[in-house]
Structures are given as C-alpha cells and as structure tokens.
Amino acid sequence: MQKHALIIITACLFTLRICGQGIRYMGRFSPAEGLVKPQEKPYRDEICLNGLWDFQPFGIPKNWKKGAGIAPPLPVPGVNGWDSVPIKIPSPWNVNTWGGGRDVGPGTSSPYSPSSVYFPSYPKTWDTVQMGWLRKKFSIPHTWRNKRLVLHFEAVAGDAVVFINGAPAGSHFDSYLPFDLDITELAVPNKENEIQVGIRAHGLFDKNNSQYRFFSATYPAGSNTDGLIGIWQDVFLQALPLVQINDIFIKPLVDSQLLSLEIKLRNTTRKVQHIQVGGTVHNWINNNAGNPAAMAEISWQLGPAVLQLALGRLKLQPGETKKIILHTKVGKKLKYWSPSSPNLYVAQIDLHAGGKLVDRKTDRFGWRNLTIRGKEFYLNGQKIQAFGDLQHPFGAYICSRRFAWAWYRMIKDAGGNAVRPHAQPWPRLYYDLADEMGLLVLDETALFGSSIRLNFEEDITWKRSADHLKQLILRDRNHPSVVGWSIGNELFAIALLNKPDSATAQRWTNRIQALAQIPLQLDETRPFITCDGDEDLKGVLPVWSKHFGHGVPIDALPKVNKPLVVGESGATYYGKPRELYSFIGDKAYGSYADRSQALAIDLYQNMTQMAKPLLSWFSPSELCWFGIAPLNLGYHDFNRLPGLNDGVFAGLKYVDGQPGYQYERIPPYVSTFNPGLDPALPLYKPLPMFSAYQMAMGVPVTGPEINSLVADSSSLVSALPAVRHTAIHYAGDLHGPLLPLLDTIGIKQVAASDSCTVLFLDGLHPETQHREEYRKLIRNLQQKGGQIWVFNPDSVMDPILREFIAAPVHLLRYKSTALRGTNKGMGTYFNLRDLYFSEMPGDSAIIKYAMDIHDFPSSIPILSAARTDWSLFNGVAENRKCAQVVLYEQLHKLDAHALVCYPFGKAKVFLSTIDYRLIHTETIAFWKRLFSSAGIAVEKQLKGESGRREKNHDLLLDGPVSSANP
Known part of the structure; x- marks a missing residue:
C-alpha cells in the first residue's frame, strides 16, 4: 500500500485476545447451615441432600398449544435417558440464563453484556429445557428408628412432583417458598433409596386472554426469576419425633410486656399422648459481632437462659394436631431489638410426652414491636x-x-x-x-x-x-x-x-x-x-x-x-x-x-x-x-x-451434602x-x-466528593462564527444520499468555478464525469485557500481522493452512537447534547468507522467518538444496562476521531467518517451546526425539523407513571 494512501483498515476496535485471567476463591461462596440446630439434637436430625443429582430433560410435544392454561404431561423418566453431566443442587438447571445470558461477549451480538454462566459445566442444551426429572440416591441412618422422615425443600422453581422409590410422595407449585413431604411410609431403612423430582416450568401453565393481551401468568411470577426451573434452594431429609413440635409463632407483645408463643403440636402415633410444653429463652450470641469482615460467616452460640417460659399441658389424640398458647411475663429481662441494637434471642421449646423429653425445637426472635400512630411508625415506643x-x-x-x-x-x-x-x-x-x-x-x-x-x-x-x-x-x-x-x-x-x-x-x-x-x-x-x-x-x-x-x-x-x-x-x-x-x-x-x-x-x-x-x-x-x-x-x-x-472460580473441592450454593464461577x-x-x-x-x-x-461521606447538590442545567458553548463561505460546490453522485442531506439542511450550491471557496466531496458516491474539473478546483483551493470536505462514512474511497488528498490516517472499524468535541477550535461550538444520537430510530451509529491520526501530527481532531455509548443503556434490559455501560467505559480504546482537519496548501481539508446517510431530526440539527461552525452559509430554518421525538410511555423502561414523570 502506498505511503500516502488515506485508507488503512485496522482489524477491530479492540484486540480480542481471549486468554483468561480468572482468579480462584479458596473459601465457601455461600456459607450456610442446616435447619436443625445443635440444641435440637438428638431429638431431631437431618441430612442435607444437596449435591450431585442426575438430570433427565424432556422436550415439549409438537402438538402442545401454548397459552391454553394446560401444561403438557410430564413423561415418565426413562432408564437410559439421564444426562451424563450431573447437576449441582441447589441450582436451576437453566441457571446460566439467569441474567445477561450465555451468548454474550466476544464474537456475539451482545459483546458488552455480562455473562450469566455460573456453572460452565452445564450443557447449553439445558438452557431451553422446560420440563424434566432430577434424581438422587440416599440412605437412612440406622439411628433414625422410630422417627418421622420428612423431606424439606426450601424452594423448587416450577410445578414439582416428588417420588420416593417410584411411589408418589406429593407435589408443590410455588417457586419461592418451602414445603415438606412426609415420606416415612415410602423410604426403606437399611437400603439405598431414590428420590425423583419431576418439574415443569410455570410458563407451561400460562393462560392467555383474548381481551387482555398482556395476561398469561396464573401464578405469582416474581421479577427476573419467573423463568427459572429446578431445585434452586436447599433440600433436607429430616428425622422428627413421633410426637413433635410442628410450628412456633413467637409474638413479642411489648406493650403488654408479654412474650406469647403459639405452638402447634402433632401426634403421629396411634396412642393418646399427655403433653407438657415449656422451655427457656436464651441470648443468641453472634461470635462474629464486632468483626464486620466476618459477618458473612456463620458462628454463634447460646448464652445462659434469661427467661423461663410458662408451662402448658394438653392431651393429643392419635393423629391430632393442636395449638397451645404460652404467655410469659418479660419484665426487663429482654433487651429491645432495633436497627442500632439488633439483640436476638432463641426460644428453646421442650415437649414432654409421658413424662419423657421427646422433642426440642428452637426459633430465633427479637423483643420488639412496630406500631402505627397517625402518620408515624413507632418501634418499641419510639418514632x-x-x-x-x-x-x-x-x-x-x-x-x-x-x-x-x-x-x-x-x-x-x-x-x-x-x-x-x-x-x-x-x-x-x-x-x-x-x-x-x-x-x-x-x-x-x-x-x-x-x-x-x-x-x-x-x-x-x-x-x-x-x-x-x-x-x-x-x-x-x-x-x-x-x-x-x-x-x-x-x-x-x-x-x-x-x-x-x-x-x-x-x-x-x-x-x-x-x-x-x-x-x-x-x-x-x-x-x-x-x-x-x-x-x-x-x-x-x-x-x-x-x-x-x-x-x-x-x-x-x-x-x-x-x-x-x-x-x-x-x-x-x-x-x-x-x-x-x-x-x-x-x-x-x-x-x-x-x-x-x-x-x-x-x-x-x-x-x-x-x-x-x-x-x-x-x-x-x-x-x-x-x-x-x-x-x-x-x-x-x-x-x-x-x-x-x-471471573471468580471455585477454588475448593465440591462437597456433596453441604448447605448453600457451590458456584463454579461468579462472572x-x-x-x-x-x-x-x-x-x-x-x-x-x-x-x-x-x-x-x-x-x-448526615453520616460521614465515603463516596465521591460532590461539589454541589443544586440542579444546574446551564451549558456554555462558543457563539457560532460569522458566515464566510457562500460559494459552495458539491462533487458527487447526484443520486447519492449526501446531496439530499445538503438540500435538507439548506446549503445553496453553485457551479464549479474559481469563485468557489468550499468543495464537498462524496467519497462513497463519487461523480465520475467531471474529474478534470474537480482536479482543477482542488488545486485552485490549495493555492488560494478555502475548505475541502471529504465525506467517507465507509472503508471505500474514490481513487481521485487518494491521489489529491494524501494523509496517513488509519481507519478503524468503530461504531459509536455519540460524539464529543475537542476543547478548542470548531469543537468548542458543540454541547454533548448536540452530538448525541443514541435514541435515533433504527440505525443510531453515527459513525461506523473512525480515524486514528497518531501518524499524522499536522491533523487536528474536531469531533471524536464518545467515551460512553448510551445505546447500551437506553431501552436495554435491566439486568444488562448498567454493566454494559461500565464495561464499555473501562475498556482501553484508541482515540477514535470522526472529523479531523489538516492544512492542504492554503486550504483546509476536513475528513469525516460521520454517516451522512442517517437523516433524522438529530442529524439534521447536527449538520447545520457543524457547517455553521465552519462559517458555511446555512438556511436558518431547517427543513423537516420537528423538535424532540416522542414515543409511547413504557412502564418498565420509562419508569412509573406519576405527576413527576409524565
């Protein structure tokens, strides 16, 4: 390529070396503990069923009709249909779609979106599976004789059915809340048992409405979690006593200085049980208190008893469940819970049957109450x-x-x-x-x-x-x-x-x-x-x-x-x-x-x-x-x-049967x-x-210093210069897109002559019949002075321009939806608002190519690509928009210029990669201001200019409808 050639194509904006630099984290990503507390043993016990499960996906029948409110039947799992890749419970099987998605980053249509691949080992085919089965083997400890066996799921996303050893144990529909299934009669001691959980996505139960087109969900769907499918929170198998405390509701009646406990008791035996219920209240002591860095860890103990609970007695018939209420005077034995002093206590409830302690259940609480008085909230009597x-x-x-x-x-x-x-x-x-x-x-x-x-x-x-x-x-x-x-x-x-x-x-x-x-x-x-x-x-x-x-x-x-x-x-x-x-x-x-x-x-x-x-x-x-x-x-x-x-990758070995998430990666x-x-x-x-x-x-400021919290919308730009050029000639295809733009802006053209002081050259659509005439005009401007504008929004340029307008400018493939001006010369005539095109309909990339002028010291940049691309934020999904903009800003970028000027004899050459093919209100106003800043005569009233573009309000993308946001 000749040394003076104008166009040198650079491969891309960034060097895309995909060589990872992820780090290993040598701690537990999610510290967690079981539901059965140490004080409750040996009366209660549990096994965490988290770990490696098998997964068998199923497709949707082709004849199934979506939106009818009837989900397709869940097929029976096949003997040989289980995927070779295990799933790590807890996690939805489509967990890698939770967020920005999998198809993001280099080489995709969403290069700046955050990846949501938390489990790289999961096949991509799992992402779109709408129903399937999960299974795991488990054994029952021999110490669990004479116990009720209860499966506890903290949450399963989707419509779930549970089978134990091939027999149905129960079902559940809600995606967010826990449920229990008694499997005592289904599980077999002293042998390996199998749990199978069949799940269908909630979306399969959607029912459309012919009158209300947005209607579909027949269930509480949540936000950004409604598409999840699978066992996404912990699973436990619990061993409970035959006569048991089923539930405790602790009511801190602060105004009455009473601690009220509503206790639900259950008798699963075939005998009448004579029950005595009582207990104690203990301080819950956080061993990590005073060490903020360790607060995410779990380490606690109970202090000595601070309150003896009242006793209650009742008789339970076989199979009966009954409530009992215990009231205990508190006096000043309990300290208030509040945001400034989060004092916590544990109620330890003991259940005696036949004079023997058979169950103990604990629950944590705080001594506090929130009341409403008129327009105010009161916590523990204080506003x-x-x-x-x-x-x-x-x-x-x-x-x-x-x-x-x-x-x-x-x-x-x-x-x-x-x-x-x-x-x-x-x-x-x-x-x-x-x-x-x-x-x-x-x-x-x-x-x-x-x-x-x-x-x-x-x-x-x-x-x-x-x-x-x-x-x-x-x-x-x-x-x-x-x-x-x-x-x-x-x-x-x-x-x-x-x-x-x-x-x-x-x-x-x-x-x-x-x-x-x-x-x-x-x-x-x-x-x-x-x-x-x-x-x-x-x-x-x-x-x-x-x-x-x-x-x-x-x-x-x-x-x-x-x-x-x-x-x-x-x-x-x-x-x-x-x-x-x-x-x-x-x-x-x-x-x-x-x-x-x-x-x-x-x-x-x-x-x-x-x-x-x-x-x-x-x-x-x-x-x-x-x-x-x-x-x-x-x-x-x-x-x-x-x-x-x-990203951050797991440095610890995967542990089967451990509560909490064990991510493979945090992106x-x-x-x-x-x-x-x-x-x-x-x-x-x-x-x-x-x-x-x-x-x-009124707390110490640890964030960035703010000089002013007073709104100020003033913006200063230089006043436009006087008109110096009225003899303007266009050299290009009369049917190309540049000429209609100039007409719309209101630039009046004259025939080519020595009186012309401005020449517009369409580098993308050249005029081919009067080349000698243009050569003469270019030489004349070079000798006498004037302006030569070269418009080249693409990588191809007419050879005549390469011949007469030699410049060592490197052209980069670089898309930007906004520009920025330099702080001197013509760049001072622009606010950022004048250079913002991110909201134009359709193609908003005001440049597709930019110029690198590091080998061209005599050139002066006027307009450059903006450092921020608001098209990555505006109208973009909430789980992507912030991350995209921040990543875009952080990436190292070459100075990418859209308009540069350099001397050409006594003339000035303006090289532009700005896409003149985009004709909208924003671009018309921009071109008018640009040419005016160069002293070129432009009609004062723009043709086709209609002011700010309006659009229909979108509740999610535009915010709530209110008087403050009309």
Whole structure:
C-alpha cells in the first residue's frame, strides 16, 4: 500500500485476545447451615441432600398449544435417558440464563453484556429445557428408628412432583417458598433409596386472554426469576419425633410486656399422648459481632437462659394436631431489638410426652414491636423513619450469604436502616442477616404487577396468590427484622395497561383488597400492610405507598392520617440524558459517573425536601445498582473483552451434602459487590448517588466528593462564527444520499468555478464525469485557500481522493452512537447534547468507522467518538444496562476521531467518517451546526425539523407513571 494512501483498515476496535485471567476463591461462596440446630439434637436430625443429582430433560410435544392454561404431561423418566453431566443442587438447571445470558461477549451480538454462566459445566442444551426429572440416591441412618422422615425443600422453581422409590410422595407449585413431604411410609431403612423430582416450568401453565393481551401468568411470577426451573434452594431429609413440635409463632407483645408463643403440636402415633410444653429463652450470641469482615460467616452460640417460659399441658389424640398458647411475663429481662441494637434471642421449646423429653425445637426472635400512630411508625415506643434500599435479583449470585451481607453492609454504611427484598420472597438467608445486622424489612410476595403478565381473570391466579402470601407469612413471621408485609408490587400497572372497563377494574381491586386482609389473619403483630406502589388500595390499607420517577413530588402526596411510603424513587432505570439534563445540564450526556451525579441531586432533594419531613419509609430505586458501580470480578485486562475464562472460580473441592450454593464461577459485572472474592477490588465502588444518600442521612461521606447538590442545567458553548463561505460546490453522485442531506439542511450550491471557496466531496458516491474539473478546483483551493470536505462514512474511497488528498490516517472499524468535541477550535461550538444520537430510530451509529491520526501530527481532531455509548443503556434490559455501560467505559480504546482537519496548501481539508446517510431530526440539527461552525452559509430554518421525538410511555423502561414523570 502506498505511503500516502488515506485508507488503512485496522482489524477491530479492540484486540480480542481471549486468554483468561480468572482468579480462584479458596473459601465457601455461600456459607450456610442446616435447619436443625445443635440444641435440637438428638431429638431431631437431618441430612442435607444437596449435591450431585442426575438430570433427565424432556422436550415439549409438537402438538402442545401454548397459552391454553394446560401444561403438557410430564413423561415418565426413562432408564437410559439421564444426562451424563450431573447437576449441582441447589441450582436451576437453566441457571446460566439467569441474567445477561450465555451468548454474550466476544464474537456475539451482545459483546458488552455480562455473562450469566455460573456453572460452565452445564450443557447449553439445558438452557431451553422446560420440563424434566432430577434424581438422587440416599440412605437412612440406622439411628433414625422410630422417627418421622420428612423431606424439606426450601424452594423448587416450577410445578414439582416428588417420588420416593417410584411411589408418589406429593407435589408443590410455588417457586419461592418451602414445603415438606412426609415420606416415612415410602423410604426403606437399611437400603439405598431414590428420590425423583419431576418439574415443569410455570410458563407451561400460562393462560392467555383474548381481551387482555398482556395476561398469561396464573401464578405469582416474581421479577427476573419467573423463568427459572429446578431445585434452586436447599433440600433436607429430616428425622422428627413421633410426637413433635410442628410450628412456633413467637409474638413479642411489648406493650403488654408479654412474650406469647403459639405452638402447634402433632401426634403421629396411634396412642393418646399427655403433653407438657415449656422451655427457656436464651441470648443468641453472634461470635462474629464486632468483626464486620466476618459477618458473612456463620458462628454463634447460646448464652445462659434469661427467661423461663410458662408451662402448658394438653392431651393429643392419635393423629391430632393442636395449638397451645404460652404467655410469659418479660419484665426487663429482654433487651429491645432495633436497627442500632439488633439483640436476638432463641426460644428453646421442650415437649414432654409421658413424662419423657421427646422433642426440642428452637426459633430465633427479637423483643420488639412496630406500631402505627397517625402518620408515624413507632418501634418499641419510639418514632422511627425507615430509609432503605431494594434490589432486583439479576442473577444467581443473590443466593450467596456473602453477597447479601455486602448489600446490607452498604445500606448501613449509607446511613440506611431498612430494606425491601424486591418482587418475590428471597432466600431465607436475607431475613436471617437482616435480623443479625439490624435492618427493617418490608417482606414482599412475588405478585409483581410491573410485569403486566398476571392473569386477573382466572380464579386459579387468585387462589395461588393467596396460598403464596400465606406461605410467606408462615415462613417469616418470627423474624424481628420483618416489620411489614407487602402483598405485591405495582399491581396498578395491570389495569393501567390492560385498560379494563370500570366494573372489571373494580372487581380486580376487590380481589386485591381481599388479599390485603390475609396478613392480619396469620399475624396480628404487624399492622404495617401494603401493596408497594399501589397507594392505599382505595382506603383499605393502613399506609399509603407510591413509586415516583424523578423530581420532588410533594404535591402528589395525599393529606391522609396514615404513614406515607415512597418505596421507589428516581430516574435510575429509565432516565435518559434528556430526562437528567435539568439536574446537571450537558454533563448528563457524559459518563456513567456524570449520570450518577444527576441521580445524586435528585435523590438528595427527595430525601431532604420530602422524605425526612413527610415520609415514614423511603427508598431510592436502587442504591445497590445505581449508587455503586458494577464490578469487574476476576477480570482486569481492559485491552480485551471479558470471556468465559474470566471471573471468580471455585477454588475448593465440591462437597456433596453441604448447605448453600457451590458456584463454579461468579462472572464479572453481574454484581456491584465484592464480598472478599477478588482481592484487587473493594467491597463496593461508590458513585455520587451513594454520597448524596450519605449526605442526606448526615453520616460521614465515603463516596465521591460532590461539589454541589443544586440542579444546574446551564451549558456554555462558543457563539457560532460569522458566515464566510457562500460559494459552495458539491462533487458527487447526484443520486447519492449526501446531496439530499445538503438540500435538507439548506446549503445553496453553485457551479464549479474559481469563485468557489468550499468543495464537498462524496467519497462513497463519487461523480465520475467531471474529474478534470474537480482536479482543477482542488488545486485552485490549495493555492488560494478555502475548505475541502471529504465525506467517507465507509472503508471505500474514490481513487481521485487518494491521489489529491494524501494523509496517513488509519481507519478503524468503530461504531459509536455519540460524539464529543475537542476543547478548542470548531469543537468548542458543540454541547454533548448536540452530538448525541443514541435514541435515533433504527440505525443510531453515527459513525461506523473512525480515524486514528497518531501518524499524522499536522491533523487536528474536531469531533471524536464518545467515551460512553448510551445505546447500551437506553431501552436495554435491566439486568444488562448498567454493566454494559461500565464495561464499555473501562475498556482501553484508541482515540477514535470522526472529523479531523489538516492544512492542504492554503486550504483546509476536513475528513469525516460521520454517516451522512442517517437523516433524522438529530442529524439534521447536527449538520447545520457543524457547517455553521465552519462559517458555511446555512438556511436558518431547517427543513423537516420537528423538535424532540416522542414515543409511547413504557412502564418498565420509562419508569412509573406519576405527576413527576409524565
């Protein structure tokens, strides 16, 4: 290639060396313990059935009709159909789809998306399996004679049927909550037993509605977990006494100074049993207290008894289950549980039958109560305001106690005291940790209205929803951290977008209101009942709750004598630069950190002007995703994209029968937390939004310094120069796309002559009949002065241009949806807003090629590719958008220029790779400003310019509908 040739194609923007640098973690990814505590043995015992299971997938019959509400039958597993690859329980068999997906990274259409491959050993074919069987062998210890054998599943995603040794043991439908199956009559002592679990995806039970096109889900579907299938939480086989304590409900009646225990007893024998129930209360001592770094580990003991429980006696008939209530005066023997002092106790209940101790069951609790007085919450008689956070479950990492601890540590560091595990019941460990660390929890069901999928026209939907809510309350009602129940999230959205008639809408509201009556039926100790984001369900709920977008919506708050709750606030998910412009002006189009500065101002104003003076509960949406940055766990070579060999990998040998997740890999960018997995990274990396939260809460600021929390949308650019060029000639194909653009902009052209001072050359579509004339015109401009513009948005250029416009410019394949100007010369005439094209319909890549001018020192860059690509954020799935932008910014990139200028004799040559074929409102305004900045005459009124493009509001991508976000 000749030395002066203009075009030198470089292979790609980044050197894609896929050589992994992942690190090994030599600890347990998810510390966990069993459900049977040491104090309960030998009366109770358990075996953890986690470990390597066999998997047999099945396809969907071709004649099966989707959306009819009837799932295809689950085939009987074949003898030889088991996959050679074992599955590691707990984990959904399609766990590698939980998040950004598998087909991401180098060589894919989603190169910047975070991988969600947590178990690389799982075949890709598992990702799309909708039904299948799981099996495992187990044996019963000989010490378990005269015990009831109970299978306990913490959660199975999908419709599950369980078989023991080929015989049916039971079934369960809910994806999020535990269930027990008594298999005493099915399991055989002194030989190997086999458990088989058949599972069908909940989506197979979807039922569409001809009138309401969004309807499908006939079950609580949750958020970002509704597609999971499999045993995704722990499994235990428990040995329980024949006469047993079935359940304990601990009621801290603080106002009456009474500890009330509602104990359910069960007699599985064929004899009448004379029962005595009593027990003691002990301090629960966290051995890791005072050592924050060890709080994710589990180490505890019980202190001496601090309270003797009252005794109760009753008679149980054969097969009978009965409740007994014990009341014990507390006096001053128990210390309050609160966010600042999370004192915990364990009630140890002993059951005597026939004068012999036959069972002991323990449960942890806190001495506290939350009450409502007018507009305020009171905890233990003291007024309290809750400032918290919420989180979407964007990947399997959420099943780790380490990541849960990191999230809660961040909330406490920010000055918060509350949390809402969002849009479904989360694993039990989240509520355990909240008890231990001191966070108020609003416990929420999987009725996620924002998905719009819930089929309110099917009775089975309401039955499953009621059962789901009841199971949640029964699981969590002894947690002192749980101070309220949320029966759902943004259920208003279903009527809003499905648009029923008023009678139908009222019928749906009536059924939601009926759900709201359930919590007090099972738990009279918690008056805080809400449907988060749904106001007060037309006066039925004891609190008023709403979700808002950006702005301070004080005028939207009602004047009611009940606590006001704002469960989500801010433009975090939906806010594009134009929405955030009013806070920080042109910087809204800058970097991810700049965006956080805008969110910070909005958050600070909401917390100081609305939340602190007026609200009882406030949470931004979401501090854990937008107040801190996604982290590059196990990936530090920013000269290439991350691949499957990057991330944090298990360094310990896999252990069969161990509670908790044993991930094979934690991919980079799936989380904003690093709970000690990657020594090169902090626990979390604060952004300005995090600092604003701290400033509003009055705690020391550990995040980035914020110079101002006052909104400022002013932007300064240089005034456009006077017009110097009116004699302009176009040289190119008269039927090519450049000429119509120039006409649309309003550039008047003249015939080629010595008077021309500007020549436009279409490098992609040259004019071939007047080459000598153009040579003459180019030489004339070179000798007398003027401007030569070469437009070449692609890699091909006419040879005449190579001949006369020699420049050692390297052309890079480089797509960008925004540009940035230099801080001198023509670059000073542009705001970032003028150079933003990410929201154009269709093709938004304003350049497909860029110029590298490191071998061309006489050239001056005017416009370059932006360092941030907002097309990776705008309108992108929530589980990808943040990570994509952060990764894109972190990658090492060459200076990629879209417009450069260099001297050509007395003339100036402008080389442009900007794609002039994209004709939209944004590009027309851009070209007009660009040519005006060069002193070229342009019509003042643009042809076809219509202002800001509007689109239909999308509840999920654009945020909640409110007065603050119209």
